[in-house]
Amino acid sequence: MRTTKKTAKRVIARIPASTTNLGPGFDVLGLALRLYSTVTLEVTETSGNEVVVTGVDADKIPSTTEHVAFQAAELVLKRDGGKVPPGLKLSIDNGIPAIRGLGGSGTAILGGLMTANELCDSPLSKEELLNLAAKLEGHPDNVAASYLGGLVVCAQEKGHVHTVQLRCPDELSVVLAIPNFTLSTQQARSVLPQQVELADAIYNTSRSSLLVAAIATGKLSLIAVAMKDRLHQPYRAALIPGFDDVGEAAVNAGAFSVALSGAGPTLAAYCYRHLAKQIAEAMQAAFHVHQIQSETRMLEPDIRGAQIVSSE
Numbered sequence: 001m002r003t004t005k006k007t008a009k010r011v012i013a014r015i016p017a018s019t020t021n022l023g024p025g026f027d028v029l030g031l032a033l034r035l036y037s038t039v040t041l042e043v044t045e046t047s048g049n050e051v052v053v054t055g056v057d058a059d060k061i062p063s064t065t066e067h068v069a070f071q072a073a074e075l076v077l078k079r080d081g082g083k084v085p086p087g088l089k090l091s092i093d094n095g096i097p098a099i100r101g102l103g104g105s106g107t108a109i110l111g112g113l114m115t116a117n118e119l120c121d122s123p124l125s126k127e128e129l130l131n132l133a134a135k136l137e138g139h140p141d142n143v144a145a146s147y148l149g150g151l152v153v154c155a156q157e158k159g160h161v162h163t164v165q166l167r168c169p170d171e172l173s174v175v176l177a178i179p180n181f182t183l184s185t186q187q188a189r190s191v192l193p194q195q196v197e198l199a200d201a202i203y204n205t206s207r208s209s210l211l212v213a214a215i216a217t218g219k220l221s222l223i224a225v226a227m228k229d230r231l232h233q234p235y236r237a238a239l240i241p242g243f244d245d246v247g248e249a250a251v252n253a254g255a256f257s258v259a260l261s262g263a264g265p266t267l268a269a270y271c272y273r274h275l276a277k278q279i280a281e282a283m284q285a286a287f288h289v290h291q292i293q294s295e296t297r298m299l300e301p302d303i304r305g306a307q308i309v310s311s312e
Contacts, residue, residue, distance in 0.1 A: 017102045037092060
């Protein structure tokens with residue numbers, strides 16, 4: 001039977017955001033970013049369970065035990081006949097804009113799993129934890145990138161997530177233009193066709209392969225060609241006012257290319273670090289032309305992935 005450690009009653013995890021798809025790598029590619037949420041799980045002296053959410057978009061995130069992070073923690077604690085201790089408190093200090101295509105739900109799931117796993121006396125292996133996170137999330141790309149760090153190529157086979165992790169060139173930056181409206185994954189998937197043309201499938205396969213090779217070898221100029229997509233972005237563009245103009249503005253300001261971050265509505269521009277500021281300004285101005293307010297973030301890839309930062 002699983003019990004909680006007597007020596008560990010409070011565990012803190014820090015999990016990076018992720019941007020996925022990167023254009024052609026639909027549900028396959030994910031990149032961890034230096035933008036973080038922290039999840040704290042602790043056993044208190046009270047009798048009831050509690051969830052507390054603070055930080056960015058806290059008003060959009062449920063602060064009940066129905067939260068995915070708490071549900072994930074419960075799942076670990078109950079494995080093999082274990083019990084959830086009374087007085088369990090889960091706190092989330094959210095640093096990732098919610099429902100914007102930046103892997104917020106994935107970071108929450110990972111935070112719940114990792115802190116509960118640390119609290120238990122029989123930790124899940126890294127592989128088991130990732131497989132469970134992907135199962136709870138419904139797709140592996142966000143959780144794989146946030147968990148492992150760097151650029152992650154992933155494939156799922158019979159419930160097992162296979163990954164290859166790559167480190168990005170130091171000069172690569174990602175500029176996020178985050179509009180002030182949300183777009184759920186369910187809504188973004190609802191506009192996609194159930195079948196695609198063979199030519200489009202081949203097009204995306206070639207571009208996603210080229211993209212991985214370009215980043216792995218540091219040939220960043222190839223991103224301009226490699227980040228093109230025919231499978232999902234042409235259909236989702238209509239859900240985001242100014243999609244084409246914001247992308248064009250970023251490229252004109254020096255970006256290699258622009259892609260939807262996950263399901264959107266955030267747009268991610270890939271560029272040399274020294275050009276990030278002017279690209280951010282251009283993207284924000286282009287959104288403004290379409291009466292869309294936005295914020296921008298100039299980020300570098302995270303290479304460490306999710307970490308337990310405290311266990312006491």
